[in-house]
Amino acid sequence: MPRVKYHKTKKDGIYWYRDSKGNKKYAFRYKYYDRFNKRREKTKSNFDSEKEAERALIEIKANILDGNDRYVENDHLTVAQWIEIWMESKKNIWRPNTYVHYLETYENHLKPLIGHYKIKKITSMTVQRELVDVLVQKGLKRVTIEGICRTLMSAINAAVSEEILPRNRCKKLDFSAAPISTRENYYTEEELAKFLECAKENDPYTRYTTLFTLAMTGMRKGELMALTWNDIDFNKKMISITKARTRSGLGPPKSDNGYRVIPMNEELAKQIKRYRTWCIQKKWSKGESLTESDYVFITTKGARPIGLTYIEDAIDYICEKYQLKRIGPHGLRHTFTSMLIAKGVPAKTVAYLLGDDINTVNKFYTHSYKNVEIEAVQLLNEVVAKVSE
Incomplete structure (x- = not known):
């Protein structure tokens, strides 16, 4: 040529x-x-x-x-090229599960929809038209689309910090057309009591103890699966959270706030003690002995550590068998949070127990109970009564 x-x-x-x-x-x-x-x-x-x-x-x-x-x-740098550079630079800094989450978001949504655009040409209008509106048409829920866009915003803000972009021009996005999930992913006190009653009736050992522990502590599923017996102090009635098991394997908790010590109430301490006795017997039946470094929660048949889908499968089975409202494992965390907030426990305390920050607790985890709403409104009767006298 x-x-x-x-x-x-x-x-x-x-x-x-x-x-x-x-x-x-x-x-x-x-x-x-x-x-x-x-x-x-x-x-x-x-x-x-x-x-x-x-x-x-x-x-x-x-x-x-x-x-x-x-x-x-970097005039010719595309969105896809930059995100790959950015993720690679963070791979050894992010927690493994965070990297996997970002990678899946990029591969499934960002790369195919806007990856070919020059990053300097990306604006709110482009992201709205080529990403948000397309995801809405696919039927994704608003919370999912917002999460995808948060990943994109993190990448763009990193490009600004690295002086690849002069500023972020994608801050104003409209998610109003995206459907809001109508499923309640939490239980009322009555619903939780019924759920735990059915779980205990169905299997008083691993199935019940895992679900009861999640409900009484608000810990994440991965944190529960990573618990070993040396994380539990029966004398002080405390559980130490120092690790998590996820699809990426054994690693640290989700964030620095995730490192914490959670107190056990009397009922939980008694149940885990009973469960430990069962675990010792189950190990003996397999010709094994229980050690303090063993994972706490094991399967009924093989006495092996529970798998990644054990909690979901247990909830599905119980809800279907007893015709109960279905919530996800994270729904027990939502339930724990909402109940404590409803009973007047300070948000700062709840955030510590969850291993999260106050803003996240207030934004994502609290749900209003009808009986509390009615009690709150009834408090105004005292004011009205004084005026009417």
């Missing part, structure tokens, strides 16, 4: 040339020094008019004068 011959125009740095079809096109060339005082050249072609090329050149000059030479150097 013959080399394109550039011809000077009256504008400094602007050139014209003929493309392969003989059409007149314009280009610019601009030499500059980067932040390391290294000489560089920026070239761009295929403009239809001299003014269009000049306008692009002015933008390049302005960015360099403003110290945004990295933005200029």
